């Protein structure tokens with residue numbers, strides 16, 4: 001491995017993390033179950049769905065009126081192609097939802113939400129404010145200034161945001177983009193920025209990019225350290241592995257799914273630092289409300305006083321959101337979330353005539369806006385307060401999902417239903433935030449791994465045949481969670497027992513059909529699929545990575561190298577490297593000691609084994625992989641002093657992770673060796689940044 005390989009290898013993983021893949025490619029609809037092993041909903045599942053149809057407030061149709069209000073036009077196309085020739089977006093992947101059929105394989109409340117998210121086209125929010133909805137996971141909004149557009153949240157990929165801008169220009173009149181507002185640090189809100197930003201206008205100072213405090217750092221950091229595992233987990237929770245079908249992926253709660261194509265990021269020209277900050281661009285007055293630590297670590301709402309319009313970013317959508325996103329991220333603060341909604345309600349709620357957001361549909365009129373704000377405020381506050389109330393009575397993280405219930409009045413409003421965030425996993429998340437994983441029982445403090453404990457359970461339960469018989473009996477009674485409990489042990493004990501895996505898959509499948517939350521549904525149905533078929537990697541599109549590498553600070557990158565190296569390969573290594581990047585005046589000591597890589601910024605060691613001097617702009621070429629360190633040295637762009645062998649040592653500790661590691665036992669052929677890494681192989685499966 002060449003000395004520069006450690007850098008290039010890291011960047012390959014770094015870029016893999018932030019790439020958007022073809023997660024919801026054209027699969028078409030299937031009238032039958034897509035899997036030969038798939039099962040229809042059982043009589044228990046059908047009974048539960050029928051019961052939900054009776055008790056849920058289906059006569060409240062305001063969401064449908066709001067989702068359609070202000071409709072201007074839909075484009076003549078239903079499919080948006082990406083620049084690589086693939087499909088970036090195809091709203092017809094979900095056209096089975098438009099047939100007016102009730103599917104017993106979908107929770108009726110979820111089917112309703114999935115239908116609401118099928119709205120597609122250009123909508124007027126109020127005169128002068130427009131939204132394109134149904135082009136991607138999020139909405140893109142356009143505010144008319146004196147001369148141009150203020151664009152709010154330019155979707156996930158260049159291709160969909162470009163199509164949206166073209167469409168609004170066709171329908172409302174051609175205008176230049178004069179500003180782009182980015183609400184927060186999730187890729188479905190900024191990844192498509194290059195589809196609406198004209199580089200010349202930006203260079204000439206005719207275009208502003210405005211983002212909340214911490215935007216660049218958080219956008220990259222949240223997905224960097226755990227990115228490989230996060231992406232794999234996302235493949236379950238977003239249903240990336242599932243066909244779009246009544247038996248598969250039907251919705252993503254806050255949209256249909258994520259578009260596939262070119263994902264970028266651009267640094268803001270103006271950062272909103274104060275809690276409340278007002279600026280005017282092209283005659284559009286905007287009052288920003290920073291809401292850090294809510295749905296994202298860096299996020300902000302915007303009040304547009306001249307339009308009497310409040311834009312709620314992703315803080316108020318048509319769903320309970322995630323306190324803990326199941327793809328994995330630091331747990332969020334439900335109480336802070338509630339407080340920011342409350343502040344927005346008191347500050348802007350009385351004057352607002354419309355509230356719109358980057359997902360779901362707008363709400364019009366003071367009463368409706370206050371109703372939604374109040375119910376969303378209370379939903380997050382109740383989760384925090386009542387879960388902690390119960391925790392103080394001794395209810396633990398392993399029980400709360402079966403104990404906590406939101407208040408009856410909140411259960412009756414659609415936008416407080418548990419779609420993106422389920423009450424089950426969010427209640428556990430609140431306890432996680434305050435107490436962590438341990439329930440206080442020593443038996444769960446340092447437990448055996450499931451694969452170690454399961455054989456003992458199976459032996460003591462009398463073996464596989466008895467477990468299978470009992471699990472079938474439980475399934476025949478509709479007791480799927482009980483059946484899951486014992487089959488899970490059997491599958492861990494006997495990972496190659498396919499009948500056991502198939503029976504567990506059947507169990508997961510009924511549970512998936514029954515759950516209202518797509519996050520839960522997709523996780524169970526994805527588990528069922530991999531138990532039946534094994535792990536089948538999804539080929540994903542590769543997109544431009546340069547933006548993300550340039551956005552990654554040198555220190556963050558060096559910290560990341562410390563994660564990407566395998567400590568077990570570094571036993572006995574001991575060296576120090578000075579790195580300095582004169583063009584930005586930064587310097588670092590990178591030290592390997594005790595098989596651990598650490599970095600300190602602002603220092604140089606007097607006893608370093610190697611000193612590297614290279615401009616940050618040249619270092620970026622190495623990070624991207626467009627150039628090698630040796631070439632930079634040869635070209636006089638980098639200087640090495642000391643023992644360059646330590647770079648080879650460092651490189652030898654670096655590992656490329658398997659993007660498709662096994663989640664459920666016996667679903668993947670174990671590979672004896674690490675896959676051989678080719679740094680320049682364009683066919684590597686690149687993966688997806690989890691958006692929310």
Ligand SMILES: [Zn+2]
Pocket residue numbers: 138186188189254314358359691692
């Ligand atoms: Zn979003």
